[in-house]
Amino acid sequence: MRVLSGQLGGRRRPTIEDVAARAGVSRQTVSRAVNAKGEIHPETRARVLAAIEELGYRPNRLAQGMVTRRTRTVALVAGDIRNPFFGEVAHGAATELGAHDHKLLVMDTYEDAERELAALTELSHDVDGIIAFLYHSELADLEAVATTVPSLVVLNRDVPLPGARVLTIDLVAGGRLVAHHLIARGHRHLAVVVNATQAPGTGRRVSGFLAAAAEAGIEDVVQLPALPSMPGGREVGAELVGAHPEVTGVFAYNDLVAAGLIGAVRRAGLGVPDDLAVVGCDDIALASAWDPPLTTVRIDAEHVGAVAAQHALELLGVGQPAPSGDVFGVELVVRASS
Amino acid sequence: MRVLSGQLGGRRRPTIEDVAARAGVSRQTVSRAVNAKGEIHPETRARVLAAIEELGYRPNRLAQGMVTRRTRTVALVAGDIRNPFFGEVAHGAATELGAHDHKLLVMDTYEDAERELAALTELSHDVDGIIAFLYHSELADLEAVATTVPSLVVLNRDVPLPGARVLTIDLVAGGRLVAHHLIARGHRHLAVVVNATQAPGTGRRVSGFLAAAAEAGIEDVVQLPALPSMPGGREVGAELVGAHPEVTGVFAYNDLVAAGLIGAVRRAGLGVPDDLAVVGCDDIALASAWDPPLTTVRIDAEHVGAVAAQHALELLGVGQPAPSGDVFGVELVVRASS
DNA sequence: ATGAAAGCGCTAACAG
């Protein structure tokens, strides 16, 4: 007999069989009562429910999943849950999933190609659905994942994936908005922080920014690769000050990078926005509390998470259909950093 | 008799049986090769591994769990994953768990008593372990959870739970540090934001703060209940300005509350720290980017998450023993808001 | 309206 470490008492968890015995019916009848499936006499049903209550019975999800092939679990695969943006997405998704008795699993990729694929591959066998912010996976790999997992929702990757939902945050527009804003304020020497984990010039927000700048006749935008985090922003801020003193306006990839960048720039003795205008992206809740309050591209992260979850659930045949449309709009929130 | 589903349409996921057939051995032998358990001839092992590779076999976690009674999943139950503090904890925990092939589930409680208990009860049947920031559960309920779930790690609740791990972040000391700091700077009229979801005067950080203030002869500390979020901080900031103009120093419960509070206070025309000194708690990564940079109680959230995960795993008999000791130290980081 | 039988895919215990 095995002793389970950490387990206090010895009582075995009641099974459907125990309930059946107690109620004087068969397992199937209990199952019917629990799942409200198939015809069942109200009186029998009441007796079963009473037995369930008395015994404190809870269906074993594993056993259920074994036969239904569902785990009632959806995973969120994102760069780094420490980024409040993903925290907000996770919150929105978890809330929506919870309303339909599903749970949320989180997995960080660090936007690393290998980790991203490993996460998808591993999860695809263990969860009902995956909601993923993807940056590196090859289409062939994604197709394999889409075939394996019952429900796949891809954000930020405009790939053709039949059977999956491909949702887009309109960051091309976001990037354009930032460029227009900076140029309208008279800035001619621009820089943009690009995600160091991605190919140069790639990424929706960056390409939108570059396109709008080019249209305005500004072709020589400085591109600064950085990790999409506060430390990444610090490094790139120092570099900007040292190597590109002519730049007066920068699009900082996201709010975290903006925070680090602003700190570094000030430490070097320059002022924001006077010497350098800084614009972020995401509009995390705290962006308005900074010094200075951050100009940034607003994304309704919780809404994105909730809608992504709705799509995941719809693909699983649970809940109401998700709203139609596959692009989330963004807007520029002008505060004091630019 | 087996029903074959592979012939016509989509390819069926290979099972251990398929691998066994392909390698010309029994299921048990495949199992041994996969789990590196029991003696197995190296040559046989190689053949099995080859078959696994060719078929792209991955063990079904549900079926495994069915017999091992393990899901390889640990849950983090916390107030609100939108709070970057919990994001950092989640990241630390997920990283540690991932290193041992376990996954992290997240569930928010909003620090609501009912949700907290519901989360614990539901999860206790579905995961191997629970790491929980708890605020409301009765001891009897916790004992029931501890009995059900194989591994329970409780943070922030000093309750006797044999078989579980009860870890403490030394927020009593944190609260004392804040009081000493404020008093040393000459503040005599103090306020403290208390968690509106908890009983007044309760909570480690608050009681530490009040105790140290009392020892210094300050008994009439203003207590302001608020939700532990930025909106909560805004409300309480407005209230502070309107109803308690004599207060010159406030301990804001956590960094989010501090952010909201500072915003509200400024909007009312007062200066921080000149008119009001504000101290937060948690030291989330962004606290140093604010206006002004926030004085706060530093908690190494990622470390807390990682160590909590180590305890959870140790209770499950996985990985190395967690470090001894059950209290996480804190320190006061003095910046410019006080 | 209810029950009986047949597994889902895997591992533990015991043979050989």
Added chain:
DNA sequence: CTGTTAGCGCTTTCAT
């Protein structure tokens, strides 16, 4: 070292 025998707890046919 390897195979055989039993289930884990549940739902899905198919009877009755």
